[in-house]
Structures are given as C-alpha cells and as structure tokens.
Amino acid sequence: MSSFDASLVINVSHRLLTILLLLVGAFVKKICGDMNDMYAAEGGRRRWVWSQPGKYGTVLCQAFLGPLRRPTVIVSDYETAVDICCRRTKEFDRGSRNKECVGFTAPYFHFTMESRDPRLKAHRKMLNGLMSQEFLHETAAERIYGTTIRLVALWTLKATKAQGNSFSAREDLYLATMDMISSVAFDMNEAQCSLTSSINQLKNYDSEFRLPTKTEILSLRVPYFDAVMEETLRCAAPATLITRKATCDTHIGEYSIPKGTDLIVCLAGPGMTEERSIEHFEKAKPAAGIGGRQGVPAWPDGDIATYNPGRWLKKETDSNGHVREIFDPKAGPNLAFSIGPRQCFGKKQALLQVKCMITLLLWSFDFDKVKSPLNSDENDRLNNNDIEESLVNRPKHCYVTAKIL
Structure with a gap:
C-alpha cells in the first residue's frame, strides 16, 4: 500500500469515526x-x-x-x-x-x-389519633421536650469547648429528629437515645439550668413566633x-x-x-x-425570595378598640407540607418539634454568623443556603456559632 493510499484510509476512517461519535452522542442525548x-x-x-x-x-x-x-x-x-x-x-x-x-x-x-x-x-x-391534640400534648410533647433538652445540653458542652468558634450541627440535628420520632413511635427511653450517647462522651456535664417547661411551651401564644416558623418552612422548602x-x-x-x-x-x-x-x-x-x-x-412583587416573617402578620381590632397583631396562616401561598387529604401525615408533630427546638435553643444560646477558624474566605460559603437534594432537602453546610446565655 502506497503512502497516498494509507493517508486516504486514515482520513476516511477518521471522518467515519467522527460521524459515528456524533451519532452516538446524539442518540445518548436523545434517549436520556x-x-x-x-x-x-x-x-x-x-x-x-x-x-x-x-x-x-x-x-x-x-x-x-x-x-x-x-x-x-x-x-x-x-x-x-x-x-x-x-x-x-x-x-x-x-x-x-x-x-x-x-x-x-x-x-x-x-x-x-x-x-x-x-x-x-x-x-x-x-x-x-396519633396527630390528635391529646396525644401530641400528653405523649409526644414530653418526649420531644426531653430530646431537645439533651440537644441543648450537648450544644452547651460543644459551645464551651469551641470557645467562640463554629461547630457542626448537622449530625446533632439529624440525631435529635430521629430520637424524637423514635421515642414517640416506639417509646424509646433516654438511655437508648443517640444524643445521650453523644453527651456521655463529653466530660463535666452539668444539667442544672432553668428552661421553659413543656407546658409553658405548649401554651406559648406569640404571633411573631408562629410567623417565624411559617416563613422558615416557606424559604427552606424541605420538600419541594x-x-x-x-x-x-x-x-x-x-x-x-x-x-x-x-x-x-x-x-x-x-x-x-x-x-x-x-x-x-x-x-x-x-x-x-x-x-x-x-x-x-x-405574594406582592419584589420580596418573595426575601426572608420576612412579618408577611404572616396582620393587624386586628378587638371589641374594645385595641389593635393587635395576629398570625395569618393564609397570608400567601405556602405548600411546605403539601395540601389535601394526602398531605404530610406528621405535620402537627413536625410543627411541635420545630416549636420546642426553636424555643429551647434560642432560650439557651445567642447565635452569631458562622466563622471559619482557618480561612476567612470560607465564611460566605458556610453562611449560604446551599442544599443537598435527597428525598427531602438538607443543608450542604450546617454549622452554628453558639454563645451560652
């Protein structure tokens, strides 16, 4: 075979291979x-x-x-x-x-x-009956409250050891949520809880502090608090x-x-x-x-993407002429738990968990922006709202800077 023939064969083969790759790429793109x-x-x-x-x-x-x-x-x-x-x-x-x-x-x-x-x-x-007010207040609330107390105790120890630096909260929140669900569903005792195991690994544990009781949290009627929970669920959109x-x-x-x-x-x-x-x-x-x-x-134009709990509040005048703010759950569209007969079955318990955790955590700690102890350029990345997509959304970076009150 002459050099011309060899060159021709190589050239034709190259062109055929290019066409084949283009066809395969188009096919893969089409079939996907x-x-x-x-x-x-x-x-x-x-x-x-x-x-x-x-x-x-x-x-x-x-x-x-x-x-x-x-x-x-x-x-x-x-x-x-x-x-x-x-x-x-x-x-x-x-x-x-x-x-x-x-x-x-x-x-x-x-x-x-x-x-x-x-x-x-x-x-x-x-x-x-599992989502009835009687069961939630008499059975579920006690276990949710106990788990949150253990979370507060764990974060108290971590905040002390962190000395003003941020620490990861992702695993703690996951274990707390699972402990709440398991203790309500299976009557799991304190010794079996994952958070208890985490606390026992740390020394100098002191549980003597005064926090709101379960009854006080259940009777809490603060419109702005309800607005914060609703707005947090709207913006976080755990299930989208x-x-x-x-x-x-x-x-x-x-x-x-x-x-x-x-x-x-x-x-x-x-x-x-x-x-x-x-x-x-x-x-x-x-x-x-x-x-x-x-x-x-x-929702009005311009601020839908903004975190603003005030959007869920409206003013109401009572029979005595006094104006007060009340929480309005129908202030605007929000489908955090879906809607209709097949909406999230555990919605009421989930709201009770959020209410208990927010109350006790804010009562116990002052939360600051997350700060990276190694690299200041990391601060923006650690303070963003990036998520990991799964069956439900999870934060990609979950750190807290907690100061004990």
Missing part, C-alpha cells in the same frame, strides 16, 4: 431526554424542574426525565397544585415515585400507597416536589392529560419562594378546571 440538562443545571435539579414551565410562559409543560419513559408533566403554580391535590384526587392519585424511593426498604409504609390501595384505609385506622399520576383521561385547563401520565407538582418555586412572570402567568393560566385560592392572595 432532559436528564442531562437537569443534572447539569445550576442551582440543582429541583430548581431546574420548577423553572421549566416559565420558559414557555405557562404554568405547566412536559419533560422527558428518563430513557424509554413517557413524558412527565411539570406543574409549577400554586392554584393548580391546590386544585390537583385537594379537589381532583380521584383523577390524580399518588404516583409511583414514592414507591421507587422508599418502597424497597419500607414496602408497607402508607407514604408509598395510592389512595385506592385497600391497605391505606387499614393504615389510617391504625394511625388514627411531589408526584401524581393521572388515573383517567382528563384535562388541566385546556391541556389534555392522558391516563397514566406522571405529574410533578412543585411545592416551591415561582409564586411561592421566588418571583415569576406575572404577564406570562396571567396570559397562559388555563381558564377551566382551576379552583380559586381559597382566600390565599398572591
């Missing part, structure tokens, strides 16, 4: 649908999901979120989400995503069951997406939704935790099949 874009998106997968409808000037759109899967409809509008979860439960049932996430480890967990599953009724009957599946051929407004279509319903995003295009929204919002806001007005 929108997943490559979603995983590469700045701000995380959830932000990519709830931002998609806005790109097309509508409240819902479709996306291809996996190979060989039907398109998934994304709903990023408060009114539409309320309509689907509250008034159209027979048309839109729980999707299969919950079962895919936790069904392997907890196949009989009611979280994974569709509403038409005959097992769900038995589960609800068994769990009936839920799934539904169409059980029949139906419509959302003017859009046809075939039976078996998966829906992703956004619990945060445009209109709830960040700005949206009102012009596009009003123009594209489906006219039919959408329920009202149930007395919930839209």
Whole structure:
C-alpha cells in the first residue's frame, strides 16, 4: 500500500469515526431526554424542574426525565397544585415515585400507597389519633421536650469547648429528629437515645439550668413566633416536589392529560419562594378546571425570595378598640407540607418539634454568623443556603456559632 493510499484510509476512517461519535452522542442525548440538562443545571435539579414551565410562559409543560419513559408533566403554580391535590384526587392519585424511593426498604409504609390501595384505609385506622391534640400534648410533647433538652445540653458542652468558634450541627440535628420520632413511635427511653450517647462522651456535664417547661411551651401564644416558623418552612422548602399520576383521561385547563401520565407538582418555586412572570402567568393560566385560592392572595412583587416573617402578620381590632397583631396562616401561598387529604401525615408533630427546638435553643444560646477558624474566605460559603437534594432537602453546610446565655 502506497503512502497516498494509507493517508486516504486514515482520513476516511477518521471522518467515519467522527460521524459515528456524533451519532452516538446524539442518540445518548436523545434517549436520556432532559436528564442531562437537569443534572447539569445550576442551582440543582429541583430548581431546574420548577423553572421549566416559565420558559414557555405557562404554568405547566412536559419533560422527558428518563430513557424509554413517557413524558412527565411539570406543574409549577400554586392554584393548580391546590386544585390537583385537594379537589381532583380521584383523577390524580399518588404516583409511583414514592414507591421507587422508599418502597424497597419500607414496602408497607402508607407514604408509598395510592389512595385506592385497600391497605391505606387499614393504615389510617391504625394511625388514627396519633396527630390528635391529646396525644401530641400528653405523649409526644414530653418526649420531644426531653430530646431537645439533651440537644441543648450537648450544644452547651460543644459551645464551651469551641470557645467562640463554629461547630457542626448537622449530625446533632439529624440525631435529635430521629430520637424524637423514635421515642414517640416506639417509646424509646433516654438511655437508648443517640444524643445521650453523644453527651456521655463529653466530660463535666452539668444539667442544672432553668428552661421553659413543656407546658409553658405548649401554651406559648406569640404571633411573631408562629410567623417565624411559617416563613422558615416557606424559604427552606424541605420538600419541594411531589408526584401524581393521572388515573383517567382528563384535562388541566385546556391541556389534555392522558391516563397514566406522571405529574410533578412543585411545592416551591415561582409564586411561592421566588418571583415569576406575572404577564406570562396571567396570559397562559388555563381558564377551566382551576379552583380559586381559597382566600390565599398572591405574594406582592419584589420580596418573595426575601426572608420576612412579618408577611404572616396582620393587624386586628378587638371589641374594645385595641389593635393587635395576629398570625395569618393564609397570608400567601405556602405548600411546605403539601395540601389535601394526602398531605404530610406528621405535620402537627413536625410543627411541635420545630416549636420546642426553636424555643429551647434560642432560650439557651445567642447565635452569631458562622466563622471559619482557618480561612476567612470560607465564611460566605458556610453562611449560604446551599442544599443537598435527597428525598427531602438538607443543608450542604450546617454549622452554628453558639454563645451560652
């Protein structure tokens, strides 16, 4: 073979290989649908999901979120989400995503069951009363309070040893939450608690201090406190997406939704935790099949993304003419616990846990900005709101600088 022939063969082979690689790349991109874009998106997968409808000037759109899967409809509008979860439960049932996430480890967990599953009724009957005020105040509150006391004791020791420096709070908060749930569900005693083990590893433990009692916390009626909890849940958005599946051929407004279509319903995003295009929204919002806001007005423009507990307060005049501030849970859109008959079952207990922890921690410590003892450039990174996406969102950096009061 001459040098010319060899050069020709190499050139042709190179061109064929280039074409083949381009075809393979296009095929892979096509078969993966929108997943490559979603995983590469700045701000995380959830932000990519709830931002998609806005790109097309509508409240819902479709996306291809996996190979060989039907398109998934994304709903990023408060009114539409309320309509689907509250008034159209027979048309839109729980999707299969919950079962895919936790069904392997907890196949009989009611979280994974569709509403038409005959097992769900038995589960609800068994769990009936666990979120009643009597059970929460007489049983759950005592264990939640005890766990929080141990958390305060642990952080008192850590703050003493840290000497003004920041320390990691992530594992402590995780263990405290798990201890609360386990002690309420399984009547776990103090000796079995993870926090107790952590405290026992540190010396010079002193538990003699005066804190608000369980009864005092339960009777606490401070509107601004309730507003802080509600605003924290709105901005943190621990659960930002839920799934539904169409059980029949139906419509959302003017859009046809075939039976078996998966829906992703956004619990945060445009209109709830960040700005949206009102012009596009009003123009594209489906006219039919959408329920009202149930007395919930839209958030005013300009400060949706701002942390502002005052947005949940309103003034009220009593019969004596005195003006006072009260907490208004319907001040604006917030779906931190979802909504409707399949909303978070443990919502009341979760709020009780948050109330108890915030009260005792703020009573015991003065919290300052997180400071890196090694590198001042780390301060901004450690004080941001970046999250790790999982079944529920978790803070990527969870440190506290606590000064004992």
